[in-house]
Amino acid sequence: xxxxxxxxxxxxxxxxxxxxxxxxxxxxxxxxxxxxxxxxxxxxxxxxxxxxxxxxxxxxxxxxxxxxxxxxxxxxxxxxxxxxxxxxxxxxxxxxxxxxxxxxxxxxxxxxxxxxxxxxxxxxxxxxxxxxxxxxxxxxxxxxxxxxxxxxxxxxxxxxxxxxxxxxxxxxxxxxxxxxxxxxxxxxxxxxxxxxxxxxxxxxxxxxxxxxxxxxxxxxxxxxxxxxxxxxxxxxxxxxxxxxxxxxxxxxxxxxxxxxxxxxxxxxxxxxxxxxxxxxxxxxxxxxxxxxxxxxxxxxxxxxxxxxxxxxxxxxxxxxxxxxxxxxxxxxxxxxxxxxxxxxxxxxxxxxxxxxxxxxxxxxxxxxxxxxxxxxxxxxxxxxxxxxxxxxxxxxxxxxxxxxxxxxxxxxxxxxxxxxxxxxxxxxxxxxxxxxxxxxxxxxxxxxxxxxxxxxxxxxxxxxxxxxxxxxxxxxxxxxxxxxxxxxxxxxxxxxxxxxxxxxxx
Amino acid sequence: xxxxxxxxxxxxxxxxxxxxxxxxxxxxxxxxxxxxxxxxxxxxxxxxxxxxxxxxxxxxxxxxxxxxxxxxxxxxxxxxxxxxxxxxxxxxxxxxxxxxxxxxxxxxxxxxxxxxxxxxxxxxxxxxxxxxxxxxxxxxxxxxxxxxxxxxxxxxxxxxxxxxxxxxxxxxxxxxxxxxxxxxxxxxxxxxxxxxxxxxxxxxxxxxxxxxxxxxxxxxxxxxxxxxxxxxxxxxxxxxxxxxxxxxxxxxxxxxxxxxxxxxxxxxxxxxxxxxxxxxxxxxxxxxxxxxxxxxxxxxx
Numbered sequence: 180x181x182x183x184x185x186x187x188x189x190x191x192x193x194x195x196x197x198x199x200x201x202x203x204x205x206x207x208x209x210x211x212x213x214x215x216x217x218x219x220x221x222x223x224x225x226x227x228x229x230x231x232x233x234x235x236x237x238x239x240x241x242x243x244x245x246x247x248x249x250x251x252x253x254x255x256x257x258x259x260x261x262x263x264x265x266x267x268x269x270x271x272x273x274x275x276x277x278x279x280x281x282x283x284x285x286x287x288x289x290x291x292x293x294x295x296x297x298x299x300x301x302x303x304x305x306x307x308x309x310x311x312x313x314x315x316x317x318x319x320x321x322x323x324x325x326x327x328x329x330x331x332x333x334x335x336x337x338x339x340x341x342x343x344x345x346x347x348x349x350x351x352x353x354x355x356x357x358x359x360x361x362x363x364x365x366x367x368x369x370x371x372x373x374x375x376x377x378x379x380x381x382x383x384x385x386x387x388x389x390x391x392x393x394x395x396x397x398x399x400x401x402x403x404x405x406x407x408x409x410x411x412x413x414x415x416x417x418x419x420x421x422x423x424x425x426x427x428x429x430x431x432x433x434x435x436x437x438x439x440x441x442x443x444x445x446x447x448x449x450x451x452x453x454x455x456x457x458x459x460x461x462x463x464x465x466x467x468x469x470x471x472x473x474x475x476x477x478x479x480x481x482x483x484x485x486x487x488x489x490x491x492x493x494x495x496x497x498x499x500x501x502x503x504x505x506x507x508x509x510x511x512x513x514x515x516x517x518x519x520x521x522x523x524x525x526x527x528x529x530x531x532x533x534x535x536x537x538x539x540x541x542x543x544x545x546x547x548x549x550x551x552x553x554x555x556x557x558x559x560x561x562x563x564x565x566x567x568x569x570x571x572x573x574x575x576x577x578x579x580x581x582x583x584x585x586x587x588x589x590x591x592x593x594x595x596x597x598x599x600x601x602x603x604x605x606x607x608x609x610x611x612x613x614x615x616x617x618x619x620x621x622x623x624x625x626x627x628x629x630x631x632x633x634x635x636x637x638x639x640x641x642x643x644x645x646x647x648x649x650x651x652x653x654x655x656x657x658x659x660x661x662x663x664x665x666x667x668x669x670x671x672x673x674x675x676x677x678x679x680x681x682x683x684x685x
Numbered sequence: 686x687x688x689x690x691x692x693x694x695x696x697x698x699x700x701x702x703x704x705x706x707x708x709x710x711x712x713x714x715x716x717x718x719x720x721x722x723x724x725x726x727x728x729x730x731x732x733x734x735x736x737x738x739x740x741x742x743x744x745x746x747x748x749x750x751x752x753x754x755x756x757x758x759x760x761x762x763x764x765x766x767x768x769x770x771x772x773x774x775x776x777x778x779x780x781x782x783x784x785x786x787x788x789x790x791x792x793x794x795x796x797x798x799x800x801x802x803x804x805x806x807x808x809x810x811x812x813x814x815x816x817x818x819x820x821x822x823x824x825x826x827x828x829x830x831x832x833x834x835x836x837x838x839x840x841x842x843x844x845x846x847x848x849x850x851x852x853x854x855x856x857x858x859x860x861x862x863x864x865x866x867x868x869x870x871x872x873x874x875x876x877x878x879x880x881x882x883x884x885x886x887x888x889x890x891x892x893x894x895x896x897x898x899x900x901x902x903x904x905x906x907x908x909x910x911x912x913x914x915x916x917x918x919x920x921x922x923x924x925x926x927x928x929x930x931x932x933x934x935x936x937x938x939x940x941x942x943x944x945x946x947x948x949x950x951x952x953x954x955x956x957x958x959x960x961x962x963x964x965x966x967x968x969x970x971x972x973x974x975x976x977x978x979x980x981x982x983x984x985x986x
Contacts, residue, residue, distance in 0.1 A: 233865075254867030269865045271858040273977065274851075282855050283866025286848045293848075 182245060184209040184372050185230075185341065190239035192225050199225040200236070201396040207341075212363060212373045214387035214404070216380075216416055218614035222396040223376045224266070227343045230374075231263035232256035243341075254283075262334025263343040266350070268326050270318045276329045277301055277314035280336050304335050309365050324355035331362070335371075342366065343374045348382055349612065352470050360386050378416070378614070380409050392416055416615075426626045428650045428666050431463030435634040436482065436513075436603050441491030443477045443658075451477040452658040455491070459603060459634040464625065466649030466666070467638045469678050474658035475638045476518060479607045482636060483515040484508030496602070509538055512602030516592055516609050518638075520585075524592040527581030531573060532562035534580050535595050561598075569594040570620060586617030593621060597628055604628055607638045622648060642674065654678055692822055694938060699830050702927075702934025704729070704892035704905075706833040708912030709919070709926045710840055711884030717844060717921060718877040719857040720768060721980040723779025725885045726909030727786030728760045732886025733893040734790045737900040738797060746894050750829070753890035754883050760786075761882025765875040772982035783909075791902045827895035829887070833927070836884075840923040853877070857976030860983035870983045885909065907960065914963045921975050929966065936962040 185207040192200040199222045207213045215223045228234045230241070232250040241248050243259055250256050256263070270279050277298050286293035301314045310328040318326060327347060334342055344363075348356040363373055363386055377383050383390055384404060392399040392415040399415045436459040443452040452474045459465055469475060480486035482493060484505040493500045495511050517523035525534050536558050541550030544557045562576035569590045573583055580588055589609065596604065606625060610618040625648060629635050639645050645652060649666040654677035661677040664670065708725050715722040722728075735756035740749030760782075767778040844850040855863045856877070860870045892908065893900055911933050919926030936959040944952045 252867065253865045257867065265865075269859065269862040271855055271862050271977075273858050274855070278851055279862075281848075282851060282862065283868060284848075290847045290849065292846055292851060 182209075183207060183242075184244060186242040187226070187230070188240050188242070190226065190229060190241075191237045192222075192229060192234060193237055198396050200229070203239070203393075203396075203398050205391060205398065206401070207372060207374060208389075209372055210367060210370055211388040212367050212375060212386055214383040214390040215374060215376045215393065216378065216383050216390050216412060217393035218378055218416060218616075221378075221393040221416075223393055224345055225396075226393070227263060227345060227374065227376060230256065231261055231343060257337050257339065260338060260340045261343065262337060262339030262341070264327065264330040264334065264345065264347060266345040266347075268330055270326055270329060272319035273317065275315055275317050276312050276321065276332075279318055279329055280314070280333045284337070301332060301336065304332055308335065308369065309362055310335075322355075323350050324352070324358065327351070327355075327359065328362075331366075340370065341372045341374070343376070345376045346378070347375070348377070348379065352472070354470075356382075380412055380416075383412065384409055425647050425666075426622075429462050429464070429629060431650060432461030432632075434458045434460050435496060436636075437492075437494040438482060439492040439494065441478075441481060441488045441493070443474070443481060443486070444489050445477075450658055452481070452488070455655075455658070455660055457653055457660065457663070459636055461634055462629055462632050463650045464629050464635040464637055464648050464666075466645035466652045467636070467655050468642060468645045468652055468674055469640065469655035471640045473655050475607070475640075475655060477658075478655075479515075479518065479605055479636075479638050482603075483513055483605050512599070514596035514599060514601035514604045516589075516596055516604070516606040518607040518611075520588055520592055525580045525588055528579055530577045530579060531566065531571060531583070531591055532558050532576040534591050535562050535565055535576075535598075537595060538599065565594040565598055569624070586613045586620075589613060589617065589621060593624055597624060600631075601628075601633055604633050604635045605638070606635060608640065609637070610641070610644060611639075618644075642678075646671075692825075694942060695822065696825055697938035697941065698931065698935045699826055700896045700934075701937040702931045703827065703830045703833050703895065704888040704908055705912045705915060705930035705933055706837065706927045707829075707888030707891060708885050708909050709915045709930050710833070710836055710923060711881040711888065712913055713916045713919075713921060713923055713926050714840065714853075714884070715877055715881040716916065716976050716979040717857045718853055718874055719860055719976060719978040719981065719983070720874055720878060720881075721775045721779065722764070722878070722881050722885070723776055723913070724760070724764050724782035724786075725779075725881075725888075725912060726905055726907065727779075727783035728757060728764075728882050728885035729889040729892070729905045729909045730786045730790045730903070731756050731760050732889025733904055734794055734889075734900055735886065736890035737893045738794075740894060749894055750887070750890050753886040757883040757886025757889075758879050759882070760886065761879035762875070764882065765878040768982065769871050769874045769878065772984070775980050775982070787903055794900055794902070827891065829891040829895045832887075833891070837923050837927045844923065854976070857979055860978055860981070864983070874983075888912065911959060911963050914967050917973055917975070918966050918970055920973055932966070933959055933962060 183206045187203060187205040190200050190203040190205070203222070203226060205226065215227070217223050225234065229236045230250065232253040232255050235251055241250065248259060250259065277294060280301055281297045287296060298314045305311055310332055312321070312325050312328045312332065318329060321329065331342070347359055351359060363375070366373055375387060387404045389401060390404050390407065390412060391401040392412065394416065439456050441452055441455045442450070445451050455478065457465065467475060467478065477486060481488050484500070484503055484507060487502050495513070500508065500511065521527060536545050540546060540553070544554060545561070546553045559576060565571070566573070566576055571587050571590045571594065573587060580591060583591070604625070609625065610621050613621070625635060625637070637645060637648055646669065651666055652664045652669055652674065654661040654664070654674060656678060664674065708729055711728070712722050712725050732753040736749035736753040739752035740746045764778065764782055767773045768775045844854060852863065852868060856868070856870065856873055864870050889905065892905065897904065912930065915929040915933060916926045918929040940955040940958040944955045
């Protein structure tokens, strides 16, 4: 029998009001790629933060290479050869890749920085593991994928042989994810052990040797990936069969919004959108499929009045809305689920009830005298009603939104936007980072809105989501609409090619 | 202007710039480590008073400098207790510190100094711009000015060429990343503030001992804030920041010189010069991006 590299026994971690890790036993063999699978909030990150010294467990013990260890700080974890690449990178944008990598280490030429020696070593490591990064480039000038490589190099530079990757593909484009998988294979090939945290089944099936599944802070089981099926893992993960079937499609009615030949040029002079035209019809979901950063952000802001287009026209119910303010768009019935729910969608330091009336506080019944006299009772009543309808789970409607989980935050936004019975709903990445249950709920709400007549523009880089909800699909690439496809039995291969910028109409 | 006049003007510029340079270094090092030191003005005042009182009582200017260093370290600890340990808001704490320092220094000065003894007097030799060195420019420069110049170069080498300097900068850019790479953020920032306090107090000491040679209420007159602007104007680089101090110092020297020449213009207009210059410089500079986390407390550990 192979001895385990790492054994975690009976790990317990409590946070106020939450048992994040409930008596967890976890074991990793040397040289394997071990996936840690579970929904958001299952306790995966907590367990790994304990291993990397950011949290101290309330109970339990850790054995590394057969020896009992206590890890009370990230520094101790690093000394034990444990390197963690966090979901949110801990890099300093104003410094170069090399400076970030050697940060906190003793230089061989103490007290001097020894940057030249460091760069030589970094280049050697890059070569060995296929992690190409220029050590002299400032991190702020690197792409997200490259920044992740800097994080990996940082761990490898410290001789880490147990690498923990916390949802590493969440921030990557599909291409970048592909090259990350290649790197992980190479790392394992060179003798490193990788723990891969994820809630994406496909990835786990693809790259791991074994999978440990967590649910509600408990271990459900560990399986050899090759002997498991996706359906089996999904069941273990959520405790029920999840079968995402596409919703029945709708034909759509008369045109509600028309986007005509819209172009947008960024401050850097880059064409973000070029000649974009499409119609949104009553009772119809139009999905914009594309890899992030192909103009979707700008498009979403243009059709909600947050950004004036460089040229082109936006018409709403036959009226010209080009150049009108966001306020005019809201009054005309355009609802918006923005891409960054925490920055644009909500105010974290205000309550659920307050967030729910952001767009209607100056109107009756929430206020009178043009908004100068507030009616708190009505605001509260409205919040209680919506919290029930939209299943917003919290300690009460006066809870600050920052204390809610991602899913519940999104439900607050959804409730606010849909309770206004909008004419048009612009939903941008509406379920990004949410667990299966919340995703399904939000999808159903969007379809309900469609069925009651709303025209929905769905902008998402999650192709499964676009396919499930859309009645028509537009593929966007480098700011251009490549083609329009029917939502009924769409040609997946063609969409994949269009998203990658290949083969428009031939 | 005669050669002698040019020489005297040069000395006046250095005299005026030295207190600014010490304070600018103190502010810059604190901001590079993520702490906004608005309290620079108050720290400078405390240093001025400690230096004057000690120099008068002991009749030794160098002991005055030592006293300023000690008092500066204490002011750093006090500010650190507020903004690092509590942690209270850095801007509000800094302003409160300044107001307190102004009241406290005026009070202490009034109860300790016997009327008429406020001048440091010729027995204290630290101001070398005296007649003994007439004609010899380099010997006429205060030793404190040389100290400031050496510290400026050391600060640059430290920040950009040494390992601990990299850590120091990382504290101001991302305390989280520094913590993750094994640093005790709070302890490091406490140490930084003690050093910053010492430097700002030295600024005060060089103002009173090497230039004005007396203490009056609020003698610093916003020079700490001018130093703050110099850091901004120098883009958080010690060499550039001290160059900006020279520019602002020149403004001040010019104001005194013009006033002395007399031209019928109200002298108060001349006295405004360094402040107007500061405002202009900051305005011309436009947006400058400094250490990302300056002003943000770290709650992680």
